[in-house]
Amino acid sequence: MKHSIDPKIYSDFDTAISASDWRYSAAIVGLQYYLEKMGKKYKIEKNIEIDKIFDDFFLYHSQDITEKEYLQFVEIFYGEELAHKALENKLKSKFTFHEEEVKWIKEKMGANTALKKVFSKVKFTGENKQEILKLIQENRDLIIKESFRNKKNLYDNYCQSGVLLTEASKDSVCRVKGYYIDAGKKGKSMAYNFKTDTIVYEDDIIFDFIPFAFNGSSFETVFLNDNVDLELLIKMNYNVQVLWKRKEEERIEIQRNLMELLQSKTHQLKYGMEIIYKDREKTHFDSWYLRNESIEIFQKVNISKIQLNMKEGENYRNILKETFKNIMNLSRVDDTIHFLLKEKENLLKEKRINTIGINLAIEELLEINNRIKNGGEKMTGNIKAAKACAREVVKEFKKKNIEKKLDSYRQKLISSLVFRDYKGTLDILMQLSNYSGVSFGFVFDFIENPSQNDDLVRAFVFKLNSMEYEQNGKEEKKEDK
Structure with missing residues (x-):
């Protein structure tokens, strides 16, 4: 929140801001960059009282915010992200320009509406760079302001472009995107008891x-x-x-x-x-x-x-982004693991043995699930046991030369996990244990708490394929060491 303060009390500073919500926090950070770069004074006061509020406050002189210096700072801060600055630097760096450079310069001269207007009566020939540079200098503030406020990844990404550098009035709607409303059309619906005079307006030039x-x-x-x-x-x-x-x-x-x-x-x-x-x-x-x-x-x-980007239908799934969101929310990555297990299944059907990327991702996701759900060593040990059981099952099936039957069991287990059909999962595991003659010790933990210990089954399914059998054995031995 912004407060007017007495300069006589606060070392000549007349304005103070507290980080009352993220908009003011971000405004403080951006304002500090501006004041520092433009050689202006500011001060941070900790645990003081202003307008009956105890907080840390950022103090500054309101007259130090001017349109001209703000625009100068925009140009310094964003540099060649502004088309006119990239154009200016290119023109200043050379005396002659080859064909591709001439084409690039012409494109920059028409990069946005403001530049098109400034250069509407001039065409770059390769020999008139001083004329172009002069026009940039004469129209610099206009070009910066229009380019900055309308560029989709700059001001227009954060605030309503039409209010840049305008002082807020008592009934100004907040300029920040997501906080702005059309008071004429939606004012009543945003007001208490549908009375527009009850709308709380909160806008400020510092949001720029x-x-x-x-x-x-x-x-x-x-x-x-x-x-x-x-x-x-x-x-x-x-x-x-x-x-x-x-x-x-x-x-x-x-x-x-x-x-x-x-x-x-x-x-x-x-x-x-x-x-x-x-x-x-x-x-x-x-x-x-x-x-x-x-x-x-x-x-x-x-x-x-x-770090995987996997195609699903017409779209792509970014595994890192999905995992990031799950960890932020401390929610399990089950769905991502299921998706990768199915993708691996598709590769195996195509007889493509190179599943290294997916395997590494699944291994890591199982570890992440373990940390989200349990955080202890017991689960890690049981996961190793589940993988070992899978290796023994594959070994038995290879002996009998019936590896293809594994495909059916593996696919059924994946489906039961996807639909969280824990009874069906247990039935399939029992059938597979009886058929292979391998005892599944990890199943007892699964029976005790299926939703908490279903990663044991995922780890088992993950290693249940004959095409990676030799590789799996080597990996497991490394893990044991």
């Missing part, structure tokens, strides 16, 4: 600093709302910005970046917090809650093993 607080890619960004301490809030998000800018060209998804951050020794997150997520294709923000229990699991995940 929110975009600078988010980090990520052109399509997905996040803000870490660690608002317990304002100094840590600013430092953490700045460190994330520096860290992720180095990896920008790799185009790694946000979820992987966050998982690597959680495993980083330099920037390790050690406690839970709120993470605000923005997908460019959506008109609202999502709140993710990072729990301490989730952090412990994330820190042990082998990220490379779950």
Whole structure:
């Protein structure tokens, strides 16, 4: 929340902000970047009272926010992400331009409506770069403002583009996406007792600093709302910005970046917090809650093993993203394991032995399920026992030269797991134990608590195929060591 304060009391500062919700937290982070870069003063006061509220406050001079300097900061902050800056840098870097460069320059000159308007009466010939540079300089503020507010991954991703740098009035609807309403059309439905004079309006020009607080890619960004301490809030998000800018060209998804951050020794997150997520294709923000229990699991995940993108019908399933969501919510990854077991089954039907990627993913997901559900060593030992039983069954079937029968049992077990038909699962296991003559010790735990111990059956099914028999044996021996 923003407060007007007495400059005589607060070292000449006339405005204070507290991190009352994530919008103000993000505004504080973005505003601090701006004030720091533009050489302005600010101060963080801890545990003070303003307007009968005890909190940490970010203090600054309101007159230090000007449109001209804001636009200068936008250009500095985003650099060549703004088409005119990329164009300007290219023109300044060379005296002559080959055909492909001329084509690129022409494309940049028409990259958005503002640039098309500025260059409407001029055409780049390869020899008139000074004319182009002069037009950029003369129209710089207009170009920055229009480019920034309308670009889908910049201001327009976070706020209503039409209100950039406008002061909020007492009845201004919040400019932040997902908080904005059309008061004329929906005002009554948003008001108490359908009276429009009861609508609570909350808008502020400081929300124009929110975009600078988010980090990520052109399509997905996040803000870490660690608002317990304002100094840590600013430092953490700045460190994330520096860290992720180095990896920008790799185009790694946000979820992987966050998982690597959680495993980083330099920037390790050690406690839970709120993470605000923005997908460019959506008109609202999502709140993710990072729990301490989730952090412990994330820190042990082998990220490379779950880096899979699998086709399902006309769409793709990103296994890493699915797993990330499950760990965040501390919910089991059963459905993902079932999907991969079925995909593996399809590969086996096609006689394709190379199932290494899927096998590694399933192994890791079983471990993740174990940590989410149990967190102890007992389950890990029983999973090894279930795998050993599967290996013995395969061995018996190979002796009798009836490996094809395994396919039927395996497919039935997968189906029963998918539909959580625990009675059917138990029946199939009993039939298979009798048929093979192998005793399934792990079944007793499954009988005792099927929903808690169904990963034992998944682990058993996972290793129940003759095509990987030799490889399985070697892997199991390594694990035992």
